[in-house]
Amino acid sequence: MGAHISIPMYQRAVPQRYRLIGQRCQSCGRINFPPKAVCKYCLQGTTFENVQLSGKGTIYSYTIIAGGGAPPEFAAEARCKGSYPVAIIQLEEGPRVIAQVVNPPEEGITIGMPVRAVFRKIYEEEGVTRYGFKFSPA
Numbered sequence: 425m426g427a428h429i430s431i432p433m434y435q436r437a438v439p440q441r442y443r444l445i446g447q448r449c450q451s452c453g454r455i456n457f458p459p460k461a462v463c464k465y466c467l468q469g470t471t472f473e474n475v476q477l478s479g480k481g482t483i484y485s486y487t488i489i490a491g492g493g494a495p496p497e498f499a500a501e502a503r504c505k506g507s508y509p510v511a512i513i514q515l516e517e518g519p520r521v522i523a524q525v526v527n528p529p530e531e532g533i534t535i536g537m538p539v540r541a542v543f544r545k546i547y548e549e550e551g552v553t554r555y556g557f558k559f560s561p562a
């Protein structure tokens with residue numbers, strides 16, 4: 425077993441996972457995603473305003489997950505699909521997120537490539553299907 429995310433932990437994260445809700449720090453104005461108790465940029469801000477993120481971004485960096493290299497929660501996918509790309513996405517509002525890239529172009533992913541968030545099944549644990557965002561070429 426690898427990373428275990430319990431059902432209550434998963435449910436608490438549903439608003440951010442399902443709707444891409446970030447938080448604007450009232451001290452420095454930058455946007456945290458996923459939400460934090462203390463702003464990760466200024467390390468002081470503790471009051472936030474919810475912000476709907478657009479889901480638009482660009483590829484900041486990426487890697488290809490190949491057989492045997494995947495964390496357990498992605499193992500089923502690796503078995504089905506062979507290798508697949510995972511990227512750091514630079515969101516247009518500022519935060520960077522790590523996510524799988526679906527429908528990668530035949531010629532491969534490139535740094536700076538525009539992408540958009542798509543809602544997908546992520547994995548299943550304790551009999552519950554977990555959903556979240558992946559990114560697709562824009």
Ligand SMILES: [Zn+2]
Binds near residue numbers: 450452465
């Ligand atoms: Zn801040």
